[in-house]
Amino acid sequence: MEIVSLRESSGSPYIKELRELLEQEWDKFAPFDGEECDIKPPPPILAIRNAELLGGLVFSLWPNPETEVMSIWINGLIVKPRYRRQGVAGSLISAAMQNQTPLLVLTDIERLYRRKAWLVVSSSAKGVVLQHGQ
Known part of the structure; x- marks a missing residue:
């Protein structure tokens, strides 16, 4: 499996x-290459094997709930059903962690991130907010 980053503008x-x-x-997603407050989110991260997309991870900008500072969030993590439970999501998260800190996520699959030492920031009916790095 190859993990690559590509800008949406690459075509x-x-x-x-x-x-x-x-x-x-999840319905509509904002452009992956958007920017706000002079911050540009990292490019999407993709998992590819034998020229087939297995899954990917995209980022967005949103205020940190503790500091209100504009921060980088994992906005979407998806793996094609036939490739789930094979470590693809974990590899995508690891790649994101290498390239960006701090990093936040709102998720309903808390254990996937906790296994990688992410810390819980808050919890609500919408899910759990976790953070990697300071």
Whole structure:
């Protein structure tokens, strides 16, 4: 499996496929290359094997709930059903952790992040907010 980062503006068919997967699961996503307050989110991270997209991870900008400072968040993490439970999501999260700190996520799969030493920031009916790095 190869883990790569590609900007949406690259025109890659993998980016188009990733957007389609995310929007099938969660409806509309903002442009991956957006920026706000002079901060630009990192490019999407994709898992590819034998020229097939296995899954991907995208970022967004949103205030940190503790500091209100604009921060980088994992906005979407998706793995095609036939590749789940094979370490793809964990590899994508690890790649994100290497490239960006601090990093936040709102999730309903808390254990996936806790296994990688993410810390709980808050919890609500919407899910759990976790943070990696300071």
